[in-house]
Amino acid sequence: MSSISTSPHSHLLLPQNQNHFLSESGTHASFTPSPRPFRPISIKCTSTPAQVQTHDPLPAQTRAQERVFNFAAGPATLPETVLRRAQSELHVWRGSGMSVMEMSHRGKEFKSIIEKAESDLRTLLQIPSEYSVLFLQGGATTQFAAVPLNLCSPADAVDYIITGSWSDKAFKEAQKFSKPTIIWSGKPEKYTKVPSFEALQQNPDAKYLHICANETIHGVEYKNYPTPKNPNAVLVADMSSNFCSKPVDVSKFGVIYAGAQKNVGPSGVTIVIIRNDLIGHAQESTPIMLDYKIHAENNSLYNTPPCYGIYMCGLVFEDLLEQGGLGEVEKKNVKKAEVLYNTIDGSNGFYKCPVEKSVRSLMNVPFTLEKPELEGEFIKEAAKENMVQLKGHRSVGGMRASIYNAMPLAGVQKLVAFMKDFQARHA
């Protein structure tokens, strides 16, 4: 088969994307429901390439404003329109006379920012009114402790399904604060499957059933969710790496938690969505910063929240709504993933993804080369073509392309074209 070659000048095709983003931004500006006129004030310094004086010449393929396609697993690529907007108002936010980073978290400006972020998130995920939304710190790892500390006593049984490294870590942490049982583990099959829910042997007394909705490292994703057998138990999900990538029926869960740094913002913000009746039962030894009641009662402002990160999440939520909401976002994600998985599966074994097809992640695509000795070369060549961070997690090896919401289709198409070309040159 003939391969589509990618030239060093393929980036010249990006201006078309740039135009698309710019026009999208133009549309965006006119529809922003801002409580005050949007008045970006920034001092920009521009110079033509001929005027650039530097003692450290940039790589030939890199220019100051050229962006790479960043396949990092988290922190990860953010929507370009969001970055541009944040940049335009970093110094002075919308006539406030100060940066978002400088605002009192109790002032009216920041309150409007966090309230709008929460409101837009509720719209995106159709979060029922009986749930609280918390903007916290500490990452999903802190929630590995906070969930059992808030939901059960040290003697309580809880169930964990282990589909990869992250649910395994969550289980281990829960041992400090509860009596967790692993009711199923994908480790024997190297985390390539999700269990059949009918066959699960759940504890009849378990307080909650914990899953990791998408395993970032192994690329395994739940497409639907189990129901706890104990009618008083709740389903708890770590959704860090597929949060806001598709619609979710929040009412099936007692708690959803997610680090923001993959799909919805920069690192340093952790979102917790929790049913209100589950709040207020923390163990006595719970640190105040891990007590959901404290944060719910104080609207996430008990102490100083990660203000700038929350503002960034707010811009992303707004952008997702403008894209048409999560149904539309999921369509894009399905298409992107399909393009990549088809290339892997159609490579006659040159590339392989070990995950069972029915639970392959839309977000994290791990793959290996039939000839592993070529993997280093693959990664280096891709980087030269401005496709970076394709190396798989150190515990797994191979390659991993993280194609979160903000990775444009063009990035996946470029990767796929490169993969075909690479195969043609090394078959």
Place this chain on the structure above:
Amino acid sequence: MSMATTSPHTGLFQNRTKPSFPFSSSSFKFKPTSIKCATQLHTQAPPLTHSQDRVFNFAAGPATLPENVLLRAQSELYNWHGSGMSVMEMSHRGKEFLSIIQKAESDLRALLQIPPEYSVLFLQGGATSQFAAVPLNLCSSPDSAVDYVVTGSWSDKAAKEAQKYCKPTVIWSGKPEKYTKIPSFHDLEQNNNSGYLHICANETIHGVEFKDYPVPKSGVLVADMSSNFCSKPVDVSRFGVIYAGAQKNVGPSGVTIVIIRKDLIGNAQGVTPVMFDYKIHDENDSLYNTPPCYGIYMCGLVFEDLLEQGGLGEVERRNKKKAEILYSAIDGSKGFYKCPVEKSVRSLMNVPFTLEKSELEGEFIKEAAKEKMVQLKGHRSVGGMRASIYNAMPLAGVEKLVAFMKDFQARHA
């Protein structure tokens, strides 16, 4: 007096000079590839600038940041140093972010002259998380005795949180005198077997600041320095642990810095959450999980800026001058304005004051805001006014406030 005005284009004249320091790390070489826009070379440290469209922000935290830091962050938000991505998008394990966090740590070590036997951790959760993390890590058992000196709301909260994890004693409290004093160290009745003595170096709400530090009879000295961190030189070797939320003097909210002597690491209680275990963070260079990357980058820019200003000795001189101007205006107002804090421990960072005619306080705050001096309302638990004049508040801001105060007094005497 005439008020110096800055033009909207002042930022264009910022030129970054990098004095060499003997403390720079040899483990890596920072090679900035950003394109600088400069039409004029300054041999002096750049002054704190103030664009016309910006207010003077006296908020207590988050608080004003150096304008040149904000402008630099803005210029490279979209594409950092030709990397093709924002700092917000970088893998925390990639070489770009590693260089950012390593330089931030290196510059902080230079600023505070942190001895090599201390670890520097960049964490999340604010100082409030450290209220739990300190006893969880330093007290090997829940029966351990520890001492707390309570000079305001924040040290009080720290003592209360510690009750979950150890046996804290409040050995002195300024509450009876409404948190306007710091105890004489000789009179402190410390526990003979205390694991640590905890202080809050500067109480943000009440404006009370330690100018010197007590010596524990047993155990180590632990200080919450959230609201005066990097505002003056500190002899780090006198402390076992220093912790500080970044959002007052050194960056945006969401970053908490812990400086801890290494021999104190590795004894956490069994119930310590992994994210509260200093050993985990120390062994993983603060990258055990995803750190607050953009906040750390911002702190790094601030540290660099503080070094360019000449380091913390120079910074302290400026802070003293600013505070002196404001306290002199209060004390010279013949009672129209009052600051209740004992003079020897008045904070350089947070200046609380009230009006003799308290019914004018609302008007004062509103008028000041119209003059673009915002967030002067005191903490809800104290009332009155509070001007937080951290490192990044320019002298011009304090001068403007003082001129306004004198004018306000003249119009309402």
